[in-house]
Amino acid sequence: MRTPPPRLLLAASAAVAGTAVLALVPLSASGLLEPLQAVQLAVSIVTLALAAVLVLYVRRTDGKAQRVDNRVKRQEAALSRAGSDLARVAAALDGLAARLDENARGHVREVLTVLGEDRMELAAQSDRLAELAAAVSGLDTAGREIRTGLATLTSATRQNYSQLEALVDVRSLLQPRAPLPPLRGWAASPDVLRLLIERIATTHPKTILECGSGSSTIWLAYAAQRFAGNHVIALEHDERFAEATQALILAHGLQDVAEVRLAPLTDWHPAADPDEESIPWYATRALSDLPEIGLVFVDGPPGATAPAVRYPAVPALLPYCSADAWIVLDDADRPAEKAIVERWLAEYPELTAVSHKAEKGAVVLRRGH
Template identity: 45%
Template sequence: MRSLRSLLRPLLVIGAVAGAAVLAVPVALGALGLIGWVDAAALVLLGALGGAVFVLALGLLLLRRTVNRLATSVSTVMDTHSRRVAETLGRDRLEAARSMDGVKERLTHLRDHSLPKLTREVTHAITVQGRNDYEQQVAWTELREHLGTPTFMPPLRGWAASPDVMRLLVREIDRRRPELVVECGSGSSSVWIGYALRRAGGGRLVAVEHDARYAELSRALVASHGLEDVVEVRTAPLTEFTSGGEEPEDGAEGAGGGPRQWYDTSVLADLEGIGLLFVDGPPEATGAQARYPAVPALLPHCSEDVVIILDDASRTDERALGDRWLAENPALRRTEEAAEKGAHVFTRS
């Protein structure tokens, strides 16, 4: 539009000057008396009309040229924009294709490698879990039938000992008929051991528990089965433990890097002639090799034919502390029993 205006402006000036000159001729002729005033007026009107027509035609011509240039410019811009859009879409399409190729490769790898491996691992885990569940159910059934227990018995597995370890304990009680059984920890296992001792016709169990509230719950559980004459639950808070007055070895400290914590040995000072020692506490969370002190603290109070059963022996800590027991007590021998959570049996040679 600006270019149209710039063209029209000088043309209008020229047209106005030329028109004025043309219109001045009839007026001059009229003034000189060469033509009449009516004829002069008619000539002026005709000249003005012709000038207007000329200017209009010229303006239309210029407008057409401007419109043509504008159309050409718009077409050029549209072509450029279309080309850029096409190039952008082409790049996006290429990137999308490459991305899809990557996805296909990952899916192929997942199908050919990851999924078969995961399937094998899941199948193995399910198989192992199924076998464990079956074996524990068999052990539970054998325990119930052997001990003739009531219908409602405290559950095993999880935090409690598994049925296969409890079956091992009952077998040793039947075989050796110990007068005193000591259990590090308390709970469901205390009731089952109590029934085993009652069936064996003698002996008693002292279960040691560091948590006062849990000890009360264990006593209530024992009482609900009428086993107070066979099972005693003692509360023994965790205190600093050193063997023979020596400091704990490096790497064997309790949780947080402090001294090892174990049951207050003063609570156990009166125990003598321990025939069966079941080590199932303190909990692992109380410190590294938390169950190690059981042998240095209680072995001097055990009978010569004592049997020591360590639960959770599949854990690294339990295996390490078992190795220490053997190194520090050459007379001890270890037998590994197949159990859900691992069980090591120690006897004197």
């Protein structure tokens, strides 16, 4: 049974005590009770009322305390159950965390494995790309080399055709009677020979002088024999070459129009400045009885003898040349020969130079324009 609230108990006790006290007043007034007895009885009634109220209050307090205790116990039980549940949840979470960690580690290992394989594959691809790049670079280099080779081959083919065309021209014109040694290389090329033979056929020079001897001497001799009986003189510093060329002249029956003069190389000094550094050139005694020269072919001495080894040709031979003579310099594309031509033009203002397209370059010098 639920105990009434303290205020209600106090009010009820006060009402009962008040009622009892009020009931004692008439009794005391009627003489049924002595006043002292009435007061004592009233005090007792009030005391009893207060005691009842106190008892009831204590009971109420005890009930409330009991209820609080029960509630606490229930809450403790609930907390215990909640703690057990939390422990189970924590254990479950720990297990889950462990499984997740293991799974994560497994996935990480798998990912690292895959990444490692990918890195290996990427490295392999990178190596293949490097090989392909090297191959492409090699192909590009090879392509450039091929293009350069094709350009060189094209130029060589054109040059070969040009020389073959010139050779056919001079052979058909002169019709040699015996085999001839090859042209080009150390020997003169067909294109410069055609230039010389055209000059012989056009101007009929009395004397044709060649610095050096060999195949070109025979061709010039055929031209001299064919056109107006001109005469060819070849200066040669090497006795073996002189003998070989003379034998060719005899083999082709050209001894009436051609001769080889042995002229060893000696130190040559310009007459205007004897103190100038000497240059090796043909011995000038071979020039003592030269008739008027209408054409000079400067194809010797060999360029390897000295840097300006062909320079003396103009100062030594120009006094023997006719007014309309040509001086033709072979190998004119070489730096040494270019320097020689510049020096000739600077020292002999009366000379003019015309370059002709030839395999090894050719320059024609003559007086006037």
